[in-house]
Amino acid sequence: MKIATWNVNSIRARADRVEAWLNKSDVDVLAIQETKxxxxxxxxxxxxxxxxxxxxxxxxxxxxxxxxxxxxxxxxQRTFPEQPTFGKGNQEAVQEARAIAATCNGVxxxxxxxxxxxxxxxxxxxxxxxxxxxxxxxxxxxxxxxxEAKIVLAGDWNVAPRDEDVWDMQFFLDNQMxxxxxxxxxxxNAFLETGFVDVLRENNPGPGVYTxxxxxxxxxxxxxxxxxxxxxxxxxxxxxxxxxVIDREERKGKGASDHAPVVIDIAL
DNA sequence: ATGCCGGCAGTATGCCGA
Numbered sequence: 112m113k114i115a116t117w118n119v120n121s122i123r124a125r126a127d128r129v130e131a132w133l134n135k136s137d138v139d140v141l142a143i144q145e146t147k148x149x150x151x152x153x154x155x156x157x158x159x160x161x162x163x164x165x166x167x168x169x170x171x172x173x174x175x176x177x178x179x180x181x182x183x184x185x186x187x188q189r190t191f192p193e194q195p196t197f198g199k200g201n202q203e204a205v206q207e208a209r210a211i212a213a214t215c216n217g218v219x220x221x222x223x224x225x226x227x228x229x230x231x232x233x234x235x236x237x238x239x240x241x242x243x244x245x246x247x248x249x250x251x252x253x254x255x256x257x258x259e260a261k262i263v264l265a266g267d268w269n270v271a272p273r274d275e276d277v278w279d280m281q282f283f284l285d286n287q288m289x290x291x292x293x294x295x296x297x298x299x300n301a302f303l304e305t306g307f308v309d310v311l312r313e314n315n316p317g318p319g320v321y322t323x324x325x326x327x328x329x330x331x332x333x334x335x336x337x338x339x340x341x342x343x344x345x346x347x348x349x350x351x352x353x354x355x356v357i358d359r360e361e362r363k364g365k366g367a368s369d370h371a372p373v374v375i376d377i378a379l
Numbered sequence: 380a381t382g383c384c385g386g387c388a389g390t391a392t393g394c395c396g397a
Contacts, residue, residue, distance in 0.1 A: 119384055120396085145396085147386065173395070174385050227396060269397070290397065325384080325397065332381035337397075363381065369396085 112182065112216060112379040113138040116265035116342055117361075118224070118323075118370035120175070122146040124360075125368055126154045127263035132361060133161045138213070138374060139182045140215045142222035142265040146175030154226075168211040169226040175208050176224050176266075182216040192249050195241045197226070199234075210246070216379065218348060219253075223266030236289070244303075250303045254345060262345040264307060267323075267370065269339055270299040275318035276338035290339060308349035310375055311341050315355055322357055323370045331362055340373050351378045 115138040119125045122143065127338040133141065141163070146153065149169045153241045158165040164184040169175035178184065190206045198204030209224040226242050229235040246264075253260055283291045303309065321336025330336060344352060354376040362371045 124386060145386095229395085229397090232386080271397095288397075323397075327384050329381080329383050332383090334381095369385080 112140075112218075112377045113374055114140045114142070114215075114218070114220065114263060114265065114342065114377065115372045115374045116142040116144070116222065116267075116340060118144040118267040118340060118368060120145050120147070120368040120370065121235050122148055122154060122157075122175070123152065124212070125366070126157050128366060128368075130161055131161065132358075133158075134181070134370065136372070136374065138359070140218075140220055141179045142220055143177040143179065144222060144224040144267045145177075146177055148175050160167065165263050166211060166213055167332060168208045170205070172206045173207070173254055174224055175224045176211045178213045178220055178222050179214040180213065181219075183214070187213075188212040189364045191221075191307055193245050193247055195238060195245055197235070198237045209242075216375070217261055218379075219260065219262045221262070221264045221266070223264060223268070225267060225269045227269050230294065230358070231287055231292060240294055240298050244301070247298070247301045247305055250302065250307065254306055256293060259347045260345050260353075261348040263348060263375075264302065264343040265341075265373075267340050267366065268299060270295045271337050271339055272296050272299050273317070273319040276321075278321070278335035278337070281360040290337065302343050306346055307343035308346065308351055310344050310352045311338075311355045311357075311373055313355070314352070315357060326369050340370055342373060342375050344375075348377065352376065375379055
């Protein structure tokens with residue numbers, strides 16, 4: 112069984128590429144982030160024609176997450192319990208479309224789009240940290256309830272957990288950039304302390320192993336990227352994982368997303 | 380051994396991304 116996660120940076124702009132990738136990648140489940148669509152302009156036919164069921168959660172042109180599966184799609188859940196809200200200025204705070212779950216062939220799959228943070232002193236940063244802390248608390252409860260649960264927390268984590276996960280740590284420090292700060296890394300590492308396993312790092316260690324490359328500054332051809340997309344697996348699921356790869360071919364060419372798909376193999 | 384920012388809303392340009 113293959114499970115993929117991919118921040119597509121607009122499902123409408125990327126519909127042809129997503130369809131082509133589904134048809135060649137042979138994945139059973141695809142967790143998608145940043146669909147940038149509402150249900151009424153989501154390209155359902157892309158998945159139907161390819162033989163996948165799909166569940167989508169999108170509230171506006173921002174965020175948006177989905178799960179496509181050809182091995183069942185049960186108990187779809189939008190948002191996690193107590194998922195923190197965000198509202199800018201006078202706008203009403205809402206639970207954004209950043210988390211959706213479904214059970215696919217016995218695996219509880221979460222497609223997660225962690226808040227960006229925007230800046231070290233931006234109000235979006237405490238939102239990001241609280242969002243991760245709350246998710247981790249509940250994920251820990253899920254493991255307590257069933258230590259044998261097969262759960263994957265897949266998505267765009269917007270955290271580079273180690274210095275080797277960015278092409279030049281000094282550049283990030285000099286520019287006071289997000290994704291590499293201690294609080295962000297602590298919020299990510301807390302999931303590992305809870306018991307989840309970073310199967311991408313285990314199977315695909317760095318340095319120089321990235322999942323995201325900025326569109327600007329020739330970042331991709333210069334191999335200047337970031338490792339920020341992960342699939343964190345519960346212990347029972349991690350024990351069955353036999354591999355994890357980043358499909359950097361998909362980052363090439365005109366019309367690519369700025370993220371590459373991350374695919375894990377499970378002996379199921 | 381890849382190519383010099385992209386998508387969306389709404390119709391000019393600001394927001395958002397990381």
